[in-house]
Amino acid sequence: MTLHATQTHDSLGDALAAPDSCFAETVTEIEHYTDGLFRFRMTRPASFRFRSGEFVMIGLPGTAPVFRAYSIASPNWDDTLEFYSIKVPGGPLTERLQHIRPGDTIWMRRKPTGTLVIDALVPGRQLWMFATGTGIAPFASIIRDPESYEKFDRLILVQGCRHVAELAYARGLGASLGDDPLVGAFAAGRLQLITATTREDSAMTGRLTSCLADGRLETAADATLDPATDRAMICGSMAMLNDMREALQARGFVEGSNARPADFVIEKAFVG
Numbered sequence: 001m002t003l004h005a006t007q008t009h010d011s012l013g014d015a016l017a018a019p020d021s022c023f024a025e026t027v028t029e030i031e032h033y034t035d036g037l038f039r040f041r042m043t044r045p046a047s048f049r050f051r052s053g054e055f056v057m058i059g060l061p062g063t064a065p066v067f068r069a070y071s072i073a074s075p076n077w078d079d080t081l082e083f084y085s086i087k088v089p090g091g092p093l094t095e096r097l098q099h100i101r102p103g104d105t106i107w108m109r110r111k112p113t114g115t116l117v118i119d120a121l122v123p124g125r126q127l128w129m130f131a132t133g134t135g136i137a138p139f140a141s142i143i144r145d146p147e148s149y150e151k152f153d154r155l156i157l158v159q160g161c162r163h164v165a166e167l168a169y170a171r172g173l174g175a176s177l178g179d180d181p182l183v184g185a186f187a188a189g190r191l192q193l194i195t196a197t198t199r200e201d202s203a204m205t206g207r208l209t210s211c212l213a214d215g216r217l218e219t220a221a222d223a224t225l226d227p228a229t230d231r232a233m234i235c236g237s238m239a240m241l242n243d244m245r246e247a248l249q250a251r252g253f254v255e256g257s258n259a260r261p262a263d264f265v266i267e268k269a270f271v272g
Protein backbone atom coordinates (compact mmCIF):
# COMPACT_ATOMS: atom_id res chain seq x y z
CA MET A 1 0.00 0.00 0.00
CA THR A 2 1.41 3.43 -0.93
CA LEU A 3 0.25 6.56 0.90
CA HIS A 4 0.70 9.96 -0.76
CA ALA A 5 0.89 13.53 0.56
CA THR A 6 -2.71 14.35 -0.27
CA GLN A 7 -3.86 12.05 2.54
CA THR A 8 -3.87 13.60 6.00
CA HIS A 9 -3.92 12.28 9.56
CA ASP A 10 -2.97 13.33 13.08
CA SER A 11 0.74 14.11 12.66
CA LEU A 12 3.53 12.69 14.82
CA GLY A 13 4.29 15.66 17.12
CA ASP A 14 5.82 17.96 14.52
CA ALA A 15 5.12 21.29 16.25
CA LEU A 16 8.68 21.52 17.67
CA ALA A 17 11.22 23.72 15.87
CA ALA A 18 14.14 21.75 14.40
CA PRO A 19 17.58 22.40 15.93
CA ASP A 20 20.01 24.46 13.76
CA SER A 21 21.95 21.29 12.96
CA CYS A 22 18.91 19.81 11.17
CA PHE A 23 16.61 20.32 8.22
CA ALA A 24 12.90 19.74 8.89
CA GLU A 25 11.37 17.91 5.92
CA THR A 26 7.88 16.67 5.07
CA VAL A 27 7.00 13.05 4.34
CA THR A 28 5.37 12.76 0.91
CA GLU A 29 4.97 9.01 0.28
CA ILE A 30 5.16 5.72 2.20
CA GLU A 31 5.05 2.12 1.01
CA HIS A 32 5.00 -0.87 3.35
CA TYR A 33 6.35 -4.16 1.99
CA THR A 34 6.28 -6.55 4.95
CA ASP A 35 5.85 -6.39 8.74
CA GLY A 36 9.55 -5.52 8.87
CA LEU A 37 10.26 -3.29 5.83
CA PHE A 38 9.01 -0.04 4.30
CA ARG A 39 10.21 2.87 2.20
CA PHE A 40 9.31 6.53 2.36
CA ARG A 41 9.97 9.74 0.49
CA MET A 42 10.28 13.24 1.87
CA THR A 43 10.93 16.72 0.55
CA ARG A 44 14.55 17.65 -0.20
CA PRO A 45 16.04 20.88 1.14
CA ALA A 46 17.12 23.11 -1.77
CA SER A 47 20.63 23.48 -0.34
CA PHE A 48 21.19 19.76 0.41
CA ARG A 49 23.85 18.11 -1.77
CA PHE A 50 25.10 14.52 -1.54
CA ARG A 51 26.91 11.90 -3.59
CA SER A 52 24.82 8.89 -4.63
CA GLY A 53 25.52 6.13 -2.07
CA GLU A 54 26.01 8.39 0.99
CA PHE A 55 24.08 8.29 4.27
CA VAL A 56 22.63 10.92 6.64
CA MET A 57 21.31 10.96 10.19
CA ILE A 58 17.54 11.21 10.52
CA GLY A 59 15.17 11.42 13.47
CA LEU A 60 11.65 12.33 14.47
CA PRO A 61 10.83 15.63 16.17
CA GLY A 62 10.92 15.43 19.95
CA THR A 63 12.56 16.93 23.00
CA ALA A 64 15.16 14.12 23.13
CA PRO A 65 15.19 12.95 19.49
CA VAL A 66 16.87 9.69 18.51
CA PHE A 67 18.94 10.01 15.34
CA ARG A 68 19.99 7.02 13.26
CA ALA A 69 22.13 6.65 10.13
CA TYR A 70 20.16 6.10 6.93
CA SER A 71 21.49 5.56 3.43
CA ILE A 72 19.83 7.84 0.91
CA ALA A 73 18.17 5.46 -1.56
CA SER A 74 17.33 8.07 -4.19
CA PRO A 75 19.98 9.38 -6.60
CA ASN A 76 21.59 12.80 -6.20
CA TRP A 77 19.59 14.40 -9.05
CA ASP A 78 16.18 13.55 -7.56
CA ASP A 79 13.88 16.32 -6.24
CA THR A 80 12.82 14.24 -3.23
CA LEU A 81 14.75 11.94 -0.86
CA GLU A 82 13.90 8.24 -0.57
CA PHE A 83 14.79 5.95 2.34
CA TYR A 84 14.30 2.20 2.74
CA SER A 85 13.81 1.12 6.33
CA ILE A 86 13.62 -1.78 8.65
CA LYS A 87 11.05 -1.90 11.48
CA VAL A 88 12.86 -3.13 14.59
CA PRO A 89 10.38 -4.29 17.30
CA GLY A 90 11.00 -1.95 20.24
CA GLY A 91 13.67 -0.05 18.24
CA PRO A 92 14.13 3.49 19.62
CA LEU A 93 13.62 5.10 16.18
CA THR A 94 11.81 2.63 13.96
CA GLU A 95 9.13 1.71 16.49
CA ARG A 96 7.82 5.27 15.81
CA LEU A 97 9.18 5.85 12.30
CA GLN A 98 7.14 2.95 10.89
CA HIS A 99 3.96 4.90 11.73
CA ILE A 100 4.82 8.08 9.80
CA ARG A 101 2.20 9.35 7.37
CA PRO A 102 2.25 11.88 4.53
CA GLY A 103 2.53 15.38 6.00
CA ASP A 104 4.64 14.33 9.01
CA THR A 105 7.98 15.98 9.73
CA ILE A 106 11.37 14.25 9.68
CA TRP A 107 14.52 15.90 11.01
CA MET A 108 17.66 15.33 8.98
CA ARG A 109 21.17 16.37 9.98
CA ARG A 110 22.81 18.60 7.41
CA LYS A 111 25.94 16.63 6.49
CA PRO A 112 25.88 13.45 4.40
CA THR A 113 28.86 11.09 4.41
CA GLY A 114 29.88 7.53 3.47
CA THR A 115 32.31 5.26 1.65
CA LEU A 116 29.92 3.65 -0.85
CA VAL A 117 30.62 6.23 -3.52
CA ILE A 118 32.05 5.74 -6.97
CA ASP A 119 34.80 8.29 -6.16
CA ALA A 120 36.23 5.77 -3.66
CA LEU A 121 36.89 3.24 -6.45
CA VAL A 122 39.56 3.27 -9.15
CA PRO A 123 38.17 3.03 -12.71
CA GLY A 124 36.89 -0.36 -13.86
CA ARG A 125 34.49 -1.94 -16.36
CA GLN A 126 31.96 -3.76 -14.13
CA LEU A 127 30.60 -2.66 -10.77
CA TRP A 128 29.34 -5.40 -8.44
CA MET A 129 27.17 -4.30 -5.50
CA PHE A 130 26.60 -6.88 -2.75
CA ALA A 131 23.83 -6.18 -0.22
CA THR A 132 21.99 -8.01 2.49
CA GLY A 133 18.62 -6.71 3.71
CA THR A 134 18.35 -2.91 3.90
CA GLY A 135 21.98 -2.76 2.74
CA ILE A 136 20.49 -2.39 -0.74
CA ALA A 137 19.54 1.25 0.02
CA PRO A 138 22.81 2.95 -1.09
CA PHE A 139 22.81 0.85 -4.25
CA ALA A 140 19.24 1.94 -5.05
CA SER A 141 20.79 5.40 -5.27
CA ILE A 142 23.80 4.35 -7.35
CA ILE A 143 21.84 2.34 -9.95
CA ARG A 144 19.56 5.36 -10.51
CA ASP A 145 22.47 7.75 -11.12
CA PRO A 146 23.44 8.23 -14.83
CA GLU A 147 27.03 8.88 -13.73
CA SER A 148 27.32 5.24 -12.65
CA TYR A 149 26.70 4.20 -16.27
CA GLU A 150 29.21 6.75 -17.52
CA LYS A 151 31.87 5.22 -15.25
CA PHE A 152 31.02 1.52 -15.72
CA ASP A 153 29.93 -0.60 -18.72
CA ARG A 154 27.89 -2.90 -16.49
CA LEU A 155 26.33 -2.79 -13.02
CA ILE A 156 25.50 -6.03 -11.18
CA LEU A 157 23.37 -5.65 -8.04
CA VAL A 158 23.21 -8.70 -5.80
CA GLN A 159 20.81 -8.77 -2.83
CA GLY A 160 20.49 -11.51 -0.25
CA CYS A 161 17.51 -11.76 2.14
CA ARG A 162 15.96 -14.41 4.34
CA HIS A 163 12.57 -14.56 2.63
CA VAL A 164 11.31 -13.90 -0.90
CA ALA A 165 8.87 -11.20 0.32
CA GLU A 166 11.88 -9.16 1.49
CA LEU A 167 13.08 -8.83 -2.12
CA ALA A 168 10.02 -6.72 -3.09
CA TYR A 169 11.86 -3.39 -2.90
CA ALA A 170 14.67 -4.62 -5.18
CA ARG A 171 12.22 -6.07 -7.65
CA GLY A 172 10.22 -2.84 -7.68
CA LEU A 173 13.40 -0.90 -8.42
CA GLY A 174 14.26 -3.17 -11.33
CA ALA A 175 10.75 -2.83 -12.78
CA SER A 176 10.54 0.97 -12.37
CA LEU A 177 13.99 1.66 -13.83
CA GLY A 178 12.91 0.42 -17.26
CA ASP A 179 10.30 3.23 -17.45
CA ASP A 180 12.51 5.91 -15.91
CA PRO A 181 12.87 8.74 -18.47
CA LEU A 182 16.32 9.78 -17.22
CA VAL A 183 18.07 6.52 -16.31
CA GLY A 184 16.04 3.90 -18.20
CA ALA A 185 18.03 4.26 -21.41
CA PHE A 186 21.39 4.04 -19.56
CA ALA A 187 20.34 0.98 -17.55
CA ALA A 188 18.85 -0.97 -20.46
CA GLY A 189 20.91 -4.13 -20.94
CA ARG A 190 23.61 -2.85 -18.56
CA LEU A 191 22.04 -3.39 -15.13
CA GLN A 192 21.50 -6.86 -13.75
CA LEU A 193 19.70 -7.71 -10.53
CA ILE A 194 20.51 -11.04 -8.87
CA THR A 195 18.69 -12.11 -5.71
CA ALA A 196 19.22 -14.93 -3.23
CA THR A 197 17.35 -16.13 -0.15
CA THR A 198 18.56 -18.08 2.86
CA ARG A 199 15.38 -19.30 4.58
CA GLU A 200 13.07 -19.93 1.64
CA ASP A 201 13.65 -21.53 -1.74
CA SER A 202 14.04 -19.17 -4.68
CA ALA A 203 16.01 -19.04 -7.95
CA MET A 204 19.19 -18.91 -5.82
CA THR A 205 19.22 -20.20 -2.27
CA GLY A 206 22.08 -19.64 0.16
CA ARG A 207 24.30 -16.92 1.66
CA LEU A 208 25.88 -14.55 -0.84
CA THR A 209 29.37 -15.66 0.10
CA SER A 210 28.42 -19.32 -0.50
CA CYS A 211 26.83 -18.41 -3.85
CA LEU A 212 30.07 -16.62 -4.79
CA ALA A 213 32.30 -19.45 -3.57
CA ASP A 214 30.47 -22.17 -5.51
CA GLY A 215 30.31 -20.12 -8.72
CA ARG A 216 26.54 -19.59 -8.87
CA LEU A 217 26.77 -15.79 -8.69
CA GLU A 218 29.25 -15.52 -11.52
CA THR A 219 27.23 -17.97 -13.62
CA ALA A 220 24.05 -15.93 -13.03
CA ALA A 221 25.89 -12.72 -13.95
CA ASP A 222 27.68 -14.39 -16.87
CA ALA A 223 30.80 -12.62 -15.63
CA THR A 224 33.95 -13.31 -13.65
CA LEU A 225 34.70 -11.25 -10.55
CA ASP A 226 38.21 -10.15 -11.49
CA PRO A 227 40.21 -7.28 -9.94
CA ALA A 228 41.73 -6.49 -13.35
CA THR A 229 38.36 -5.27 -14.65
CA ASP A 230 35.84 -5.29 -11.81
CA ARG A 231 35.07 -3.10 -8.79
CA ALA A 232 32.83 -3.92 -5.84
CA MET A 233 30.82 -2.35 -3.05
CA ILE A 234 29.47 -4.24 -0.05
CA CYS A 235 26.75 -3.20 2.43
CA GLY A 236 25.24 -5.55 4.99
CA SER A 237 25.65 -7.14 8.41
CA MET A 238 29.09 -7.32 10.04
CA ALA A 239 29.27 -11.08 9.35
CA MET A 240 28.50 -10.59 5.65
CA LEU A 241 30.98 -7.71 5.34
CA ASN A 242 33.78 -9.71 6.92
CA ASP A 243 33.13 -12.83 4.84
CA MET A 244 32.75 -10.92 1.59
CA ARG A 245 35.84 -8.79 2.29
CA GLU A 246 37.86 -11.99 2.82
CA ALA A 247 36.48 -13.51 -0.39
CA LEU A 248 37.39 -10.42 -2.43
CA GLN A 249 40.84 -10.08 -0.88
CA ALA A 250 41.49 -13.74 -1.67
CA ARG A 251 40.85 -12.86 -5.33
CA GLY A 252 43.32 -9.96 -5.16
CA PHE A 253 40.92 -7.05 -4.63
CA VAL A 254 42.29 -4.15 -2.52
CA GLU A 255 40.00 -2.27 -0.12
CA GLY A 256 39.62 1.47 -0.76
CA SER A 257 38.24 4.57 0.93
CA ASN A 258 37.40 8.17 0.08
CA ALA A 259 41.00 9.14 0.86
CA ARG A 260 42.53 6.19 -0.98
CA PRO A 261 40.40 4.85 -3.86
CA ALA A 262 40.97 1.17 -4.69
CA ASP A 263 39.09 -1.94 -5.94
CA PHE A 264 36.30 -2.31 -3.37
CA VAL A 265 34.61 -0.45 -0.49
CA ILE A 266 32.39 -1.55 2.39
CA GLU A 267 29.88 -0.05 4.82
CA LYS A 268 27.87 -1.51 7.68
CA ALA A 269 24.10 -1.57 7.02
CA PHE A 270 23.52 -1.28 10.78
CA VAL A 271 25.36 -1.40 14.09
CA GLY A 272 24.97 -4.52 16.23
Ligand SMILES: Cc1cc2nc3c(=O)[nH]c(=O)nc-3n(C[C@H](O)[C@H](O)[C@H](O)COP(=O)(O)OP(=O)(O)OC[C@H]3O[C@@H](n4cnc5c(N)ncnc54)[C@H](O)[C@@H]3O)c2cc1C
Residues within 6 Å of the ligand: 055, 066, 068, 069, 070, 071, 072, 083, 084, 085, 086, 088, 090, 091, 092, 093, 094, 095, 133, 134, 135, 137, 138, 267, 268, 269, 270, 271, 272
Ligand atom coordinates in the same frame (compact mmCIF):
# COMPACT_ATOMS: atom_id res chain seq x y z
C1 LIG B 1 26.02 3.70 7.88
C2 LIG B 1 24.66 3.16 8.24
C3 LIG B 1 23.62 3.24 7.32
C4 LIG B 1 22.35 2.73 7.63
N1 LIG B 1 21.35 2.79 6.71
C5 LIG B 1 20.13 2.23 6.98
C6 LIG B 1 19.09 2.22 6.01
O1 LIG B 1 19.23 2.73 4.90
N2 LIG B 1 17.92 1.62 6.36
C7 LIG B 1 17.72 1.06 7.59
O2 LIG B 1 16.64 0.52 7.85
N3 LIG B 1 18.69 1.06 8.53
C8 LIG B 1 19.87 1.66 8.26
N4 LIG B 1 20.85 1.68 9.23
C9 LIG B 1 20.49 1.23 10.58
C10 LIG B 1 19.80 2.41 11.31
O3 LIG B 1 20.78 3.37 11.63
C11 LIG B 1 19.05 1.97 12.59
O4 LIG B 1 19.81 1.08 13.32
C12 LIG B 1 17.70 1.35 12.28
O5 LIG B 1 16.89 2.30 11.66
C13 LIG B 1 16.97 0.87 13.55
O6 LIG B 1 16.85 1.95 14.43
P1 LIG B 1 16.19 1.74 15.87
O7 LIG B 1 16.51 2.95 16.69
O8 LIG B 1 14.74 1.41 15.71
O9 LIG B 1 16.91 0.46 16.47
P2 LIG B 1 18.52 0.30 16.84
O10 LIG B 1 18.63 0.49 18.32
O11 LIG B 1 19.32 1.23 15.96
O12 LIG B 1 18.75 -1.16 16.41
C14 LIG B 1 18.38 -2.25 17.23
C15 LIG B 1 18.96 -3.53 16.64
O13 LIG B 1 18.25 -3.84 15.44
C16 LIG B 1 19.11 -4.43 14.48
N5 LIG B 1 19.06 -3.56 13.26
C17 LIG B 1 19.08 -2.21 13.19
N6 LIG B 1 19.00 -1.78 11.91
C18 LIG B 1 18.95 -2.88 11.15
C19 LIG B 1 18.86 -3.08 9.76
N7 LIG B 1 18.80 -2.03 8.89
N8 LIG B 1 18.83 -4.35 9.29
C20 LIG B 1 18.87 -5.41 10.16
N9 LIG B 1 18.95 -5.27 11.51
C21 LIG B 1 18.98 -4.03 12.00
C22 LIG B 1 20.51 -4.45 15.09
O14 LIG B 1 20.71 -5.72 15.66
C23 LIG B 1 20.44 -3.41 16.18
O15 LIG B 1 21.33 -3.67 17.24
C24 LIG B 1 22.12 2.18 8.92
C25 LIG B 1 23.18 2.13 9.86
C26 LIG B 1 24.43 2.59 9.53
C27 LIG B 1 25.54 2.49 10.54
